[in-house]
Amino acid sequence: MRYVIIPIIVLIIMTVIAFLFRRKHISEIEKLENEKLQIQHKPILEEMTKVKQLNMTGETEEKFERWRNEWTDVMDVHMPKIDSLLFDVEDMVDRFRFRKATETEKLIQDKIRYCDKKMNEILHELNELVGSEEKNRIEIEQLKEQHRAARKTVLAHQHSFGMTANPLEKELESFNPKFAEYDELTAHGNYLQAREIVISLTEKGTRLFGLIHDIPALLTDLQNKIPSSIRELRNGSREMEEQGYYLQHLELNKHLDQIEQEIEGLLKKMADLEIEAVQEQAHDINDRIDSFYDALENEVNAKRYVDVNFDGLAELLSSVTTLTKDTSNEAAYVQQSYRLDEKEAHIPQTSLKKLEQLENRFGLLYERVEGGGSAYSSLQQEMQDITSELEQISEEQEVFANRLKNLRIDELNVRTQLEELNRRLQNTERKLQKGNIPGIPDEMEARLEEADEQLYIVSQSLQETPLNMNLVHTYLGDAEKAVADVTERVEELLENVMLIEWIIQYGNRYRATHPETHNRLLDAEESFRQFRYNKALEEAATAVEDVEPGAMKKIEELVKEQV
Structure with a gap:
């Protein structure tokens, strides 16, 4: 199968x-x-x-x-x-x-x-x-x-095309043989060869028709607008010089002569239809002409600034000098009572030296303004530099003067804080004495003495002449730290003493039934009488917690309610 x-x-x-x-x-x-x-x-x-x-x-x-x-x-x-x-x-x-x-x-x-x-x-x-x-x-x-329209434009407005009219007509004439060749190729069915002619003529026409559009405005710029601006700049600069302006630093005539020579070369390039290069250079020339107008306008504005602000600068120099001398005198007086650091102490003298240099610069500036022969833009810049430095010195003097005024206020604040720290330390000691405890541990006595010593150092530093407030503040900081530390530890000590008493009282209920707990509580009481409060707290808490887990939490809540 x-x-x-x-x-x-x-x-x-x-x-x-x-x-x-x-x-x-x-x-x-x-x-x-x-x-x-x-x-x-x-x-x-x-x-x-x-x-x-x-x-x-x-x-x-x-x-x-x-x-x-x-x-x-x-x-x-x-x-x-x-x-x-x-x-x-x-x-x-x-x-x-x-x-x-x-x-x-x-x-x-x-x-x-x-x-x-x-x-x-x-x-x-x-x-x-x-x-x-x-x-x-x-x-x-x-x-x-487009070709017909271009020829019509050139023929009808030859004056607008100037020396470019004939070259443009020749370029336009060169289209006719290509048109005839195109017609012949098309008649014989050679469409692809005719296509090449169309593409070539399109590229050439795009450039040529664009030139015909741009040339009139460009020629107007080179033959009329720029020369007109040059004449206006020459006349304007001549009038300003007659009014007292100093413009030799601009070398305006030299630059304008150079531009006129450039225009002659550009017109020759126009005849060769190098229009793109001419446009680029003409744009650069217009930018330079605009900069010349800006320079002349800047001189006019600078003269206005000098005329308006020169007297104010003289007043500012005088007021800052007076302020600096007053601050210097105040510093000399204050230094009899307070010690300044080296950098602060030299501020007035450093500023006076700077002011002496600025006075010399202002004197030279005054001679240049009165004597002429200087560009107003240069005078304006010097005035602005001097003004800036004077404002900086003035600000430094105001800050320094406020620092001097605040030294006395600072001293009074330190004395007030010292009194407050003394009161806090005395209250802490008084609270410790009234705490009903067997005695004060040696470590706590040492901390109290350390805080008292720090306060004494602050007090002594305030007796020195001249007073060094920076050092005083350093000592005050140490004293604040010492007082805060001892105050916190006293509070902790008193709380622990209260907690020990409550624990022992709570543990008494187990003395008869738990001999071991009784003995451990006796050890805690002995440590308590020897002022070893931290050890007593640890021994009592452990004894009660062992016999009744969670008892410490109950006792702490009872103490908080009592407090």
Whole structure:
């Protein structure tokens, strides 16, 4: 039975595999058939019909014949061959010759790709030719219209184009032979060659028509506006010099002469139609002329500044000098009572030296203002520099003067703080004495003495002459820290003493029933009598907590309520 079943199973499996392969190949054949149909349906004939409407001579005729031959070759030779191969591969699949079918399918795919490539090339060249003809026709009409308008403009407004009129006419004349060549090529069906002419003329026309638009304004700028500005600058500078302005530092005439020479060269470039270079240089010249106007305006504004502010600067110099001398005298008086650090002590003298230098500069400035021969912009800058330095010195003196005034206030504040610290320390000692404790630990006595010593140091530093407030503040800081520390520790000590008493009282309930707890409480009481309060607290708390876990939390809450 086994020998019968196994072959049957193998046969069934092979049959299933064969049908699966057959289905795969049938799908591939359908795909190849669709690709072949897509090639056949490409609109080659429709596009070739469009070409027939053109002049079928020359280049167009040659290309048309080639395209028709290639299309005929694809449709009459390659397509029938593909149909035959597709029929063969279907037969192979029906007979389960899958390996041979695969090879044939690959051959069909290669032929389809070849045909598709050929058809696409024909379509591309057809579209290029037809498109070129349409583009040429539209663009050449636009170029001819622009060319006519440009010639009309140049002829009607020759005065606006000056020396560029003849070169422009020659450039425009050069279009005519190209127009004639275009017409001839188009008449003979050479549309692609005609396309090259259209592209070349378009590039040339874009530049030339742009020049025709720009040249009149550029010539007006070079021949009228800039020369007018030059004359205006020369006259304006001459009038300002007659009114007392010093303008030699601007070297205006030298720069204007140079610009006039540049304009002569630019006009020659205009005749050669080097318009782009001329435009760039003309823009630079206009920028320089604007800078000359700005320089003259700056001198006018500077003169106004000098006239308005010169007397005020003299008054400011006098007032800052007086302020600095008063501050110097005040500092000398204050230093009899207070010690200043080295940097602060030298502020008045340093400022007086700076003021001496500024007085010398102001004297030179006064001579320049009265004597003339200096640019007002230079005088303004010097005045502004002197004013800035005077304002800085004035600010330094005001800050220093306030510092001197605050020294006495600072001393009084320190004395008040010292009194307050003394009171806090006395209250702490009094509280400790009234705390009803067996005694004061040596460490606490040492801290109290240290705080008292720090307060004494502050008091002694306030007796020195001259008084060094920086040092006093250092001592005061140490004293504040010592008093705060001892106050905190006394509070902690008194709280611990109260807590020990409550713990022992709470633990008394276990003395009779728990001998060990009784003995440990006795040890805590002994430590308490020896002023070892931290140890007593630890011993009592441990004894009670061991016999009643959580007891310390209850006791602490009772103490908080009591407090």
